Amino acid sequence: MIYRVYINYKKGILDPESEAIKKTISNMGFKSLKNLSKGKFFDIEISEKKNGLKEIEKISKDLLSNPVIENFKIIKK
Amino acid sequence: MIYRVYINYKKGILDPESEAIKKTISNMGFKSLKNLSKGKFFDIEISEKKNGLKEIEKISKDLLSNPVIENFKIIKK
Amino acid sequence: MKKISQKTIKEHGLSKNEYSLINNILKREPNILELGIFSVMWSEHCSYKSTKKWLKTLPTSGKSVICGPGENAGIIDIGDEDAIVFKMESHNHPSFIEPYQGAATGVGGIMRDIFTMGARPIANLNSLRFGAPKHPKTKNLLSGVVKGIGDYGNCVGIPTVGGECFFHESYNNNILVNAMCVGLVKKNKIFYSTAKGIGNPIIYVGSKTGRDGIHGATMASAEFDDQSESSRPQVQVGDPFMEKLLLESCLELMKEDAIIAIQDMGAAGLTSSSFEMASKGSCGVKLYLDLVPCREENMSPYEMMLSETQERMLMIVKPTKKKLTIDIFRKWGLEAVEIGEITNTGNMEIFFKKNLVGKLPIKPLAESSPEYDRPSKKPKTIKKKGNYKNFSIKDALVKIISSPNHSSKKWIFNQYDRSVMCDTIFSSEESDAAVVRVHNSNKAIAITCDCNPIFCNSNPKLGAAIGVAESWRNLISSGAEPIAITDNLNFGNPEKEEIMYQIKEAIEGIKMACEVLKYPVVSGNVSLYNETNKKSIIPTPVIGGVGLIKKLSHAKGFKMNFGDKIFLVGESLGHLELSELNRICNKNTGKPPPLDLKKELKNGLFIKNFIKKHHSVVSGCHDLSDGGLILALAELVLKNKKGIKVKIPKNVKKIKEWFFCEDQSRYIIIVKNEKELISSAKINEINLQEVAIVDGNSFSIINQFEISVKKLISYNNTWFKRFVQI
Amino acid sequence: MPKRIISIIVFPGSNCDRDLAIAIQNHLNVKTQYVWHDNSKIDNYEMIFIPGGFSFGDYLRAGVLATKSPALGEVIRLAKKGVPIIGICNGFQILTECNLLDGTLMNNKNQLFICDKSYLKIENNKSIFSKNLKKSVVQFPIAHAQGNFFASNDSLKELEDNNQIIFRYCSKQGVINEKNNPNGSLNNIAGITNKQKNILGMMPHPERAINKFDDQDGVLFFNGLKELL
Numbered sequence A, B: 001m002i003y004r005v006y007i008n009y010k011k012g013i014l015d016p017e018s019e020a021i022k023k024t025i026s027n028m029g030f031k032s033l034k035n036l037s038k039g040k041f042f043d044i045e046i047s048e049k050k051n052g053l054k055e056i057e058k059i060s061k062d063l064l065s066n067p068v069i070e071n072f073k074i075i076k077k
Numbered sequence C: 001m002k003k004i005s006q007k008t009i010k011e012h013g014l015s016k017n018e019y020s021l022i023n024n025i026l027k028r029e030p031n032i033l034e035l036g037i038f039s040v041m042w043s044e045h046c047s048y049k050s051t052k053k054w055l056k057t058l059p060t061s062g063k064s065v066i067c068g069p070g071e072n073a074g075i076i077d078i079g080d081e082d083a084i085v086f087k088m089e090s091h092n093h094p095s096f097i098e099p100y101q102g103a104a105t106g107v108g109g110i111m112r113d114i115f116t117m118g119a120r121p122i123a124n125l126n127s128l129r130f131g132a133p134k135h136p137k138t139k140n141l142l143s144g145v146v147k148g149i150g151d152y153g154n155c156v157g158i159p160t161v162g163g164e165c166f167f168h169e170s171y172n173n174n175i176l177v178n179a180m181c182v183g184l185v186k187k188n189k190i191f192y193s194t195a196k197g198i199g200n201p202i203i204y205v206g207s208k209t210g211r212d213g214i215h216g217a218t219m220a221s222a223e224f225d226d227q228s229e230s231s232r233p234q235v236q237v238g239d240p241f242m243e244k245l246l247l248e249s250c251l252e253l254m255k256e257d258a259i260i261a262i263q264d265m266g267a268a269g270l271t272s273s274s275f276e277m278a279s280k281g282s283c284g285v286k287l288y289l290d291l292v293p294c295r296e297e298n299m300s301p302y303e304m305m306l307s308e309t310q311e312r313m314l315m316i317v318k319p320t321k322k323k324l325t326i327d328i329f330r331k332w333g334l335e336a337v338e339i340g341e342i343t344n345t346g347n348m349e350i351f352f353k354k355n356l357v358g359k360l361p362i363k364p365l366a367e368s369s370p371e372y373d374r375p376s377k378k379p380k381t382i383k384k385k386g387n388y389k390n391f392s393i394k395d396a397l398v399k400i401i402s403s404p405n406h407s408s409k410k411w412i413f414n415q416y417d418r419s420v421m422c423d424t425i426f427s428s429e430e431s432d433a434a435v436v437r438v439h440n441s442n443k444a445i446a447i448t449c450d451c452n453p454i455f456c457n458s459n460p461k462l463g464a465a466i467g468v469a470e471s472w473r474n475l476i477s478s479g480a481e482p483i484a485i486t487d488n489l490n491f492g493n494p495e496k497e498e499i500m501y502q503i504k505e506a507i508e509g510i511k512m513a514c515e516v517l518k519y520p521v522v523s524g525n526v527s528l529y530n531e532t533n534k535k536s537i538i539p540t541p542v543i544g545g546v547g548l549i550k551k552l553s554h555a556k557g558f559k560m561n562f563g564d565k566i567f568l569v570g571e572s573l574g575h576l577e578l579s580e581l582n583r584i585c586n587k588n589t590g591k592p593p594p595l596d597l598k599k600e601l602k603n604g605l606f607i608k609n610f611i612k613k614h615h616s617v618v619s620g621c622h623d624l625s626d627g628g629l630i631l632a633l634a635e636l637v638l639k640n641k642k643g644i645k646v647k648i649p650k651n652v653k654k655i656k657e658w659f660f661c662e663d664q665s666r667y668i669i670i671v672k673n674e675k676e677l678i679s680s681a682k683i684n685e686i687n688l689q690e691v692a693i694v695d696g697n698s699f700s701i702i703n704q705f706e707i708s709v710k711k712l713i714s715y716n717n718t719w720f721k722r723f724v725q726i
Numbered sequence D: 001m002p003k004r005i006i007s008i009i010v011f012p013g014s015n016c017d018r019d020l021a022i023a024i025q026n027h028l029n030v031k032t033q034y035v036w037h038d039n040s041k042i043d044n045y046e047m048i049f050i051p052g053g054f055s056f057g058d059y060l061r062a063g064v065l066a067t068k069s070p071a072l073g074e075v076i077r078l079a080k081k082g083v084p085i086i087g088i089c090n091g092f093q094i095l096t097e098c099n100l101l102d103g104t105l106m107n108n109k110n111q112l113f114i115c116d117k118s119y120l121k122i123e124n125n126k127s128i129f130s131k132n133l134k135k136s137v138v139q140f141p142i143a144h145a146q147g148n149f150f151a152s153n154d155s156l157k158e159l160e161d162n163n164q165i166i167f168r169y170c171s172k173q174g175v176i177n178e179k180n181n182p183n184g185s186l187n188n189i190a191g192i193t194n195k196q197k198n199i200l201g202m203m204p205h206p207e208r209a210i211n212k213f214d215d216q217d218g219v220l221f222f223n224g225l226k227e228l229l
């Protein structure tokens, strides 16, 4: 069973990295850029079991994401 | 138009970060973990236009990813 | 067994002659694994086949030398049972391919060479060369390399205290990333790499082996390995966290009486580390490759033996201490594995899946490695006539301090943790040499790296000698007694006669200077074939110097206080050829300034003794190098944010020459009180001129011009900031 | 009464543990003891320090992997009992990741590691950690890639209202503004305490400012903690 956990910044959090990338892109001459945001994902494989999703949820909440600034979303692959 | 660019490591590239996370997860008592890999994504919004995808491809190749060690994949959201 | 094709031999970088030599040694044809092993052991990188003959001529001994070239790093004695271990190494090509990882793994590699010998690394330095700023690749390479160096050293917790960074178009497609590391060890706790003891276990510890950085020839191995879709050469990725664990665990294990020999797996990984240990101990080894921890599936013996996965160590331990060894590593979260044993056969025997897959005689392979005396020829000098420009003294100064090579490198060094370990007295922006305290003592060491490739390009022998002299001068200015050097010889293709000429001459120049200055070479590295599309880099023999400061109160930097007087020590002959001034005026030809090593020694010893005797009178000291006197003075103003008033001595006829000439063996010394300085200079027959006093808030030359300190700082800061931001 | 020994928690990848121990021994005149991260019991807990460095390589997010170590569980328990705890640099990151302190430390605004001198305004000189500092502006080095302090509006208001902010980045003269904010921290915040004010987290390194060749404000910092023992 593989789950993918997506993590991105909460709305309103200014991510300096995305800001820097945005600037570089427009310096590169791409004028049509309207917005850019960055996130990360983890593909997690676990052995077949009943409450797998629960476990992944716990890991995402307690470890993978930082609730002060980030949201997470889990999908089954 | 929003594109999402997924970036992950090429096969066989050492990813010490994923290793460290894996170890912590199993130390936390999750015994069913089999594998974990990490990636990042960018959500890029551009104004409606003909060769948007081409542009995103170029940005992904030249800026967002490091072709020596990473692969990227673009999907339209 | 498949026969080895001509193509495969060529792809392994071996000549026909070398291949028949292999057949002679083995008395049969090698298999692909054996061929791979020969190819890496006999590569330029591991065997020094083009330079060995010349490197042997370098002076390598002296009263302070504990261990010269031949081990992982050189070692010098600094008294009180303390020793300093140091070496420099290049990671040029990998850094061009992947600047961040290439530079990071370069730093990791050189630190392992140091702690392998039992020393705790206490300082990192780096010497960087990039292409012209306007070259499209330069900016990314610069950012990646600097970040890679910083992130790696910062994470391990070793301060990066100094270095140099120079832009020149000849490096457009061949940047140079040379990393130097200095470590501290007790004299009776040094570890070497000589294997001993039949039956002793060989222990592997560190990262699992992957297909990283396998010799370019791996492609060739695909012929023999059908499932090698993924065996394409891969970039080495650094794991500084693993390095930190290895560092601490190895140092902990070294306190026990367990290790007989230890060697990091650097270039050519498992192959060269096991060969070197066995060869030095005149023994044989058995390796069981099934036991090698692998990161990827289905790795072939060829791949395991040639992998350059970083952060791995190999050691031979006492059988009775095997468990202790494994336990110590486990405490640090590392798995140590026994992968073989020492034998008395003199052969390396490699087993895989219960079969003997390779058998190689160790001594002959190591000892009859090729050694070439390649032909050399002095290149013709091309005289180019350009559009000469002319600048006033003021404009020239402004132009130089605003130029890429002289603008403030704050953007670089602020990415390096210089204060970790709490022993950094001066990092290299504060003094000619970085000064690092010997922990828990009242003494310090001074460290510097230097090279003027422009001089070397015009005259490699003189240029290289000047490099040695400059490093010596840098150490002197910081209050140190120079002890020894490491070198990193970066050149183009030695198979070209002109390049071979540069190499030979440069080594000769180093030899010459080291002999007179009693400044031996204790370690080093050679990086050849730095060329792309037939365009070679200009010769860049980088010198890394180390000296001892016996008392912290003798450590000097660029410091000056209001009211201090600034004196010039040494003779100014007005040599402007190849100077910074001539170069901004577009005059790029001519000779480097002459170097009189006797005078160098005399002036240097004068400064050294003066600082020692009158340290409380000396506020600071600075050597003169590119840019001459005026740039040295301007640098003091910039660093101290204080003004000076320069008064041109009456006997100076050619003012511009006096300010900009790059004559050697000169210093400026800043004193609170000139009495002792004047009298000792007289006694010692040293040339001394009073040139300035520290006063006001501008750089002012009486009867010439005045620039406010603020303005000067902004000229100096602008270029770099702009360059990295676009 | 526990013995007079200060505990320093050491994680794989910590690299300021030695420097911190020296500063404490020399300027607080008390013995130190390293506690390896896998201990779930801390015997000497008069005061606990969490040093700087790159615990677990700073992988995932600086400090987060360290929060899963057994020793941290014990730190959390003791923290709730009121034991004074100081986290410096990576220690601060660890304390926010395990929620003993509010907010979080994001990447520096310029996306680069920054090693520099920093001047700090003592914003609250009543806290047990700062009341003996004797100066209104001190200078400690900074060296970090993730020191950009961020907190939600609500947390920030609480921090400000409760006087939990101990240090702010400022100029040599004590001016707090954007120009003197090295890493983009919200309101120039460089160090905070928890609500109960027994836990301090700070990015700058006082232990790197104790030598004769440094600016020695770190000595004031460690001397000032004597009252706590």
Ligand SMILES: Nc1ncnc2c1ncn2[C@@H]1O[C@H](COP(=O)(O)OP(=O)(O)O)[C@@H](O)[C@H]1O
Binding pocket: C045, C046, C055, C058, C068, C069, C070, C071, C072, C073, C074, C087, C089, C113, C266, C267, C272, C487, C488, C489, C521, C522, C523, C524, C525, C526
């Ligand atoms: N240019 C040089 N000058 C002096 N010694 C050198 C030079 N190049 C290499 N050496 C010495 O040769 C030995 C082998 O170097 P090297 O192959 O770089 O070691 P490693 O395998 O540890 O990277 C070392 O002892 C090194 O100091």
Ligand SMILES: [Mg+2]
Binding pocket: C072, C113, C263, C264, C266
């Ligand atoms: Mg080595």
